[in-house]
Structure formats: structure tokens, C-alpha cells
Amino acid sequence: MVTAIEPLLREQLIDRRHKLEDAANGFQRPAELTRLLGEVDAALERMDHGSYGICEVCHDPVETERLIADPLTRFCIDHLTPSQQRALEEDLTLASQIQTGLLPAPDQRIDGWEVAYHYQPAGAVSGDYCDLIAGEDNSLHFVLGDVSGKGVAASMLMAHLHAMFRTLVSVNLPLDQMIERASRVFCESTLPTQYATLVYGKATPDGQVEVCNAGHLPPLLIQQDGVHRISATGLPVGVFCSESFTCTSFQMQPGEALFLYTDGLTETSDAQGDEFGIDRLEHLLQDRTDLPPRTLIDLGLTELKTFAQGRTPVDDLTLMAIQRAA
Ligand SMILES: [Zn+2]
Numbered sequence: 001m002v003t004a005i006e007p008l009l010r011e012q013l014i015d016r017r018h019k020l021e022d023a024a025n026g027f028q029r030p031a032e033l034t035r036l037l038g039e040v041d042a043a044l045e046r047m048d049h050g051s052y053g054i055c056e057v058c059h060d061p062v063e064t065e066r067l068i069a070d071p072l073t074r075f076c077i078d079h080l081t082p083s084q085q086r087a088l089e090e091d092l093t094l095a096s097q098i099q100t101g102l103l104p105a106p107d108q109r110i111d112g113w114e115v116a117y118h119y120q121p122a123g124a125v126s127g128d129y130c131d132l133i134a135g136e137d138n139s140l141h142f143v144l145g146d147v148s149g150k151g152v153a154a155s156m157l158m159a160h161l162h163a164m165f166r167t168l169v170s171v172n173l174p175l176d177q178m179i180e181r182a183s184r185v186f187c188e189s190t191l192p193t194q195y196a197t198l199v200y201g202k203a204t205p206d207g208q209v210e211v212c213n214a215g216h217l218p219p220l221l222i223q224q225d226g227v228h229r230i231s232a233t234g235l236p237v238g239v240f241c242s243e244s245f246t247c248t249s250f251q252m253q254p255g256e257a258l259f260l261y262t263d264g265l266t267e268t269s270d271a272q273g274d275e276f277g278i279d280r281l282e283h284l285l286q287d288r289t290d291l292p293p294r295t296l297i298d299l300g301l302t303e304l305k306t307f308a309q310g311r312t313p314v315d316d317l318t319l320m321a322i323q324r325a326a
Pocket of ligand 1: 055056057058059060075076077078079
């Protein structure tokens with residue numbers, strides 16, 4: 001099997017081989033190094049013979065995200081040994097704990113703003129990204145995104161975004177430049193197929209809000225005169241290394257709120273195969289100014305539950321509501 005990622009994995013393996021050889025010089029070639037070298041060589045050989053990425057038991061392709069995480073993998077997830085299965089489950093539990101630790105406090109009141117969110121992975125870990133960061137100038141930075149792919153690989157990218165934005169906030173750049181820089185770093189440090197849609201916003205204590213929507217679903221602005229969509233003005237971050245982004249600015253009055261969500265909400269289908277959709281959400285949020293953010297979130301969750309009629313969610317789900325405090 002020649003997958004799109006095989007050339008990159010080959011490069012990684014050759015690089016790993018050099019590192020192992022470097023480590024081995026100076027030592028008396030300990031058994032462990034020899035074993036690892038053997039495994040790397042065997043993987044390179046499988047690439048040469050076209051059998052790389054094929055499960056040795058069932059001959060089905062090994063999951064791509066598992067090959068990315070460990071290019072030496074030789075079995076699909078169904079054909080791991082019991083001890084390998086156990087180790088994988090422990091890894092997932094740990095990954096889930098680490099991811100939970102990266103989330104901000106759930107209900108916050110920061111300099112004139114009240115925020116609540118709901119973060120629900122479809123599996124052990126999520127590819128959704130959600131954060132609240134206090135800016136140097138008493139501003140509140142809020143961000144919600146969705147990384148390409150699912151599972152562990154996506155959760156690693158989520159952690160990458162988390163670290164990157166936490167670092168960039170302290171540099172205090174204008175919002176568009178900050179997203180440009182983040183996009184470049186993300187693009188340079190990930191595979192070509194990996195990107196993230198996201199909404200990044202900055203709210204100041206006087207009610208002024210600036211939002212950059214990079215290829216994400218439109219946040220809904222709940223105001224006295226109705227609900228307004230803030231459509232995407234740019235591509236997702238990390239698609240190209242030299243993308244530019246534009247931001248939208250607006251003023252929010254006390255009681256008005258912004259509602260952000262991932263496709264786990266709008267792309268959930270009912271028994272007839274119809275999607276929840278943005279129109280339904282927009283309708284739900286009409287005339288809902290003055291409701292606390294947590295109530296807005298609960299409103300969305302209840303509507304989704306009724307719509308899905310007990311079907312288990314297949315995608316990661318994140319909702320966030322930001323309200324200007326009265
Ligand atoms: Zn298999």
C-alpha cells in the first residue's frame with residue numbers, strides 16, 4: 001500500500017535510523033538499540049516491497065493516524081495482542097486526562113464578560129479546540145476550533161494549537177497578524193493534510209469585540225434586533241504557510257451574546273438523515289438576549305438531544321457562549 005503519508009514516514013524512519021546509529025556509536029551497541037534498528041530497517045523494507053501499512057493478521061490497511069503516531073506499527077487496531085490493547089487503552093486514558101487539563105475553567109466572569117462552554121469528545125479524546133485566555137490589556141481572548149481528522153492524532157494537533165496561542169497572546173500582536181503567524185507555524189509543523197478551522201475573538205471591557213473566522217462555521221451574534229452570522233473571511237489555519245486573515249469588529253451591548261459551536265452540533269443527523277443545521281440554531285437563539293451563557297448552552301444541548309432522538313453523537317461537540325455582562 002502506498003499512502004499519501006508514506007514518503008513522509010519514510011523520511012522520518014531514515015532520520016530515526018541516523019539518530020539510533022549516532023546513539024549507538026560510543027556505546028557497545030546495547031541490545032535495545034539493535035532491536036530498534038532492526039525494526040526500523042524492517043519497516044523500510046516493507047516500504048520497498050509495498051507491504052508497508054498492511055496488518056500482518058487480516059491484511060487490511062492499518063489506521064493512518066496510528067501509522068503517524070507510530071510508523072513501526074504492524075497490526076490494525078483489531079489485531080493487537082491483549083497486552084498491546086491494554087497499553088493502548090492506558091495511553092488513551094492518559095491522553096484524555098491531559099486534554100481535560102488543557103481546558104479553561106468552565107464558567108468564568110472576566111472583566112465585563114461572562115463565558116460558559118460545553119466540551120464533549122465523541123471518543124476518548126477530541127479534535128475540537130476551546131480556550132479562554134486573559135490578554136495583557138484586560139481583554140478576554142476566546143477561541144474555538146476544529147482540527148482535521150479525529151482521535152489521538154487530532155487531539156495532538158489540538159494541544160499544539162493550545163500551546164501556540166497561549167504563547168502568541170503574550171506577544172500582543174494585532175489579531176489578524178497573530179492568526180497569520182499561528183497559521184504559518186501550524187502549517188510548517190504539521191502534515192499537508194492537517195489544518196484547523198477556528199474562530200478567534202478578542203473582547204475588551206467596554207463591549208468592543210474583534211473576531212477572526214478562519215474557515216469555521218459562523219458564530220451567531222444574539223442582539224436585540226435579531227441573530228447575525230459572522231461568516232468566515234479566510235481559509236482554515238495551516239492550509240498554506242502564507243495565508244492572510246481579516247477580522248470583523250463590532251460593539252456588543254449588555255445582555256447580548258455570541259454563540260460558537262463545532263460541526264458536532266450542526267452536522268448531527270436525525271433518524272431521517274436530515275442535519276441539525278445552522279438555521280435551526282439561529283431560530284433557537286432568536287430573542288434570547290439576557291439569558292446567561294450557561295442557559296444558552298443548555299438550550300442548544302436540549303434541542304440537539306430532542307433532534308437526535310437518542311442517537312449517539314459521532315463527532316466531537318463543543319459549544320461556547322460569551323455574553324457582555326449587564
Ligand atoms: Zn488486522
